[in-house]
Amino acid sequence: MGKVFLFGIDGAVPELIFEKWRDELPNIKRLMDLGAYAKLNSTIPPTTIIAWNAMLSGKDPSEIGVYSYTFKDKKGSTKIVSSKNVKCKRIWDILTAQDKRTISLFVPLTYPVVPLKGIMVSDFLTPEIDDKCVYPIELKDELKKLGNEELLFDVAVGLAGHKSLPEGELIKRTLEMTRMQHQFAKKLLINEKWDLFLLINIGSDRLQHMLWRHFDETHRRHIKDSLFKHAIKEYYKYLDKQLGEFIDKLDENTTIIVASDHGMIKQEGKININNWLIEKGYLVLKKEYLDEIKGKKVRLSQENIDKEKTIAWGGGAYNARIYINKEKVGKEYGTFREKLIRELKSIPGSGGEKLDTKVYKAEEIYKDTSHQECPDLTIYFDDLRWASNPDLGQEGLYSWETAIGADSAGHSRQGCFIIYKKGMTKKGKIQDIEITQVMPTLLNILGIEKPKDIEVTKIEGI
Amino acid sequence: MNEENNVTTVSIPKALAEKIKKRCEGTGFNSVSSYVTYVLRQVLSTVESKETTETKEVFTEEQEEKVKQRLRSLGYLD
Numbered sequence: 001m002g003k004v005f006l007f008g009i010d011g012a013v014p015e016l017i018f019e020k021w022r023d024e025l026p027n028i029k030r031l032m033d034l035g036a037y038a039k040l041n042s043t044i045p046p047t048t049i050i051a052w053n054a055m056l057s058g059k060d061p062s063e064i065g066v067y068s069y070t071f072k073d074k075k076g077s078t079k080i081v082s083s084k085n086v087k088c089k090r091i092w093d094i095l096t097a098q099d100k101r102t103i104s105l106f107v108p109l110t111y112p113v114v115p116l117k118g119i120m121v122s123d124f125l126t127p128e129i130d131d132k133c134v135y136p137i138e139l140k141d142e143l144k145k146l147g148n149e150e151l152l153f154d155v156a157v158g159l160a161g162h163k164s165l166p167e168g169e170l171i172k173r174t175l176e177m178t179r180m181q182h183q184f185a186k187k188l189l190i191n192e193k194w195d196l197f198l199l200i201n202i203g204s205d206r207l208q209h210m211l212w213r214h215f216d217e218t219h220r221r222h223i224k225d226s227l228f229k230h231a232i233k234e235y236y237k238y239l240d241k242q243l244g245e246f247i248d249k250l251d252e253n254t255t256i257i258v259a260s261d262h263g264m265i266k267q268e269g270k271i272n273i274n275n276w277l278i279e280k281g282y283l284v285l286k287k288e289y290l291d292e293i294k295g296k297k298v299r300l301s302q303e304n305i306d307k308e309k310t311i312a313w314g315g316g317a318y319n320a321r322i323y324i325n326k327e328k329v330g331k332e333y334g335t336f337r338e339k340l341i342r343e344l345k346s347i348p349g350s351g352g353e354k355l356d357t358k359v360y361k362a363e364e365i366y367k368d369t370s371h372q373e374c375p376d377l378t379i380y381f382d383d384l385r386w387a388s389n390p391d392l393g394q395e396g397l398y399s400w401e402t403a404i405g406a407d408s409a410g411h412s413r414q415g416c417f418i419i420y421k422k423g424m425t426k427k428g429k430i431q432d433i434e435i436t437q438v439m440p441t442l443l444n445i446l447g448i449e450k451p452k453d454i455e456v457t458k459i460e461g462i
Numbered sequence: 463m464n465e466e467n468n469v470t471t472v473s474i475p476k477a478l479a480e481k482i483k484k485r486c487e488g489t490g491f492n493s494v495s496s497y498v499t500y501v502l503r504q505v506l507s508t509v510e511s512k513e514t515t516e517t518k519e520v521f522t523e524e525q526e527e528k529v530k531q532r533l534r535s536l537g538y539l540d
Contacts, residue, residue: 080529082520127525156532
């Protein structure tokens with residue numbers, strides 16, 4: 001049966017890879033020329049931790065059990081999500097039960113790692129190199145030897161460690177992180193036995209968020225002739241060269257997949273969602289809190305909402321999430337929700353222009369809408385060209401940056417999928433695929449029967 | 463008074479009681495009540511132990527703050 005090598009490029013954009021920079025990425029181009037490729041519809045919302053796990057489980061966010069980066073624990077405190085929040089089986093769980101070996105490196109939401117048949121190193125939600133970031137634990141020293149422990153999992157170190165970094169330093173850190181990760185991966189690729197090899201690169205996401213306006217001439221805050229004009233392309237070229245080195249080490253029967261979890265889109269600005277809800281009279285803050293935050297930029301926390309008077313409140317850093325106070329609206333829930341959708345869709349851009357805003361009801365996205373973290377509405381302002389800012393203390397409806405700095409691009413709804421396998425007949429550009437279809441496709445190539453609880457079908461003809 | 467003697471009554475369907483009665487034969491349980499008590503204890507103990515594991519903190523306070531700061535700096539925390 002076949003082996004699969006999956007090279008993940010977080011946030012890789014179809015328009016850049018398939019078209020704009022295709023000729024400058026020779027290894028990816030070769031895979032596209034010899035294999036098949038498609039635009040990949042990401043999860044709703046296209047959040048990194050949710051999307052990669054949908055790809056590697058075939059499940060929707062409610063089945064995965066993760067709605068955002070945080071959740072409320074039983075005491076009501078806000079906690080960071082971890083692998084413990086994941087309710088469904090991921091591909092390595094299924095492979096382990098079938099006695100097949102997975103090497104999973106830097107796949108989002110794998111900290112703390114779980115025992116598996118194979119090797120696992122956790123992701124950017126890892127606090128430091130510790131006993132829970134690698135399985136088997138004997139490999140911990142190997143990770144430490146890579147050089148810079150602070151940068152092994154992510155480039156963001158501390159609150160002032162990312163958005164306020166000078167661009168040159170951000171690029172340097174991204175390259176250093178990727179170099180360490182690849183050095184470790186190459187060693188395992190050669191020395192270990194495996195059936196499935198997963199390697200996820202997060203650097204592309206980090207650079208695109210921050211440096212988009214340096215190359216995109218249509219960006220409203222474009223920096224003309226910037227020194228960093230080619231930085232994102234150069235990083236793609238670097239990854240492509242690395243990919244070539246990995247491919248050279250594979251045998252010809254290994255299927256190669258290059259995929260991203262979502263794309264990226266220039267960000268016009270942010271819509272201050274809670275300012276809007278307050279202005280509409282839907283969100284009411286406790287009086288004493290209002291006095292306390294006067295003139296300050298603060299995050300809205302639920303304790304400061306006057307639940308007796310509030311009908312809805314918002315969250316979400318790129319897409320917006322709206323929670324409706326069901327106790328307050330009661331039987332009027334359906335009518336109120338429809339009204340809210342109409343009103344959200346009519347919010348204009350900062351120049352008064354009409355936005356192409358998409359609003360999704362919970363039941364349109366999630367199979368199970370009963371979880372307390374499940375938002376009633378998920379909003380893509382102008383199809384994600386406008387982000388959401390849930391902070392309080394900004395004047396008016398629009399803002400350009402938060403207290404921690406500005407980014408110039410956000411996640412878009414479509415990522416990339418490229419596959420090459422020996423003897424494949426379906427070639428070239430194929431119809432768009434759903435991100436969850438990757439899972440049954442992987443299982444099929446690996447010769448494993450699809451479990452009955454995975455409803456989605458594999459990619460046709462692959 | 464020990465726990466075993468300090469008892470109360472719960473209702474279960476007669477058909478279920480009959481099934482349990484049959485199952486008790488030759489198993490060492492001398493009554494439907496003792497069988498049901500045993501099963502419920504087993505179930506509760508499994509559930510409680512699962513809850514303890516689930517609520518065990520993944521991150522130390524310091525680690526949690528470190529990751530939160532990273533996420534805030536990435537714009538991923540609201």
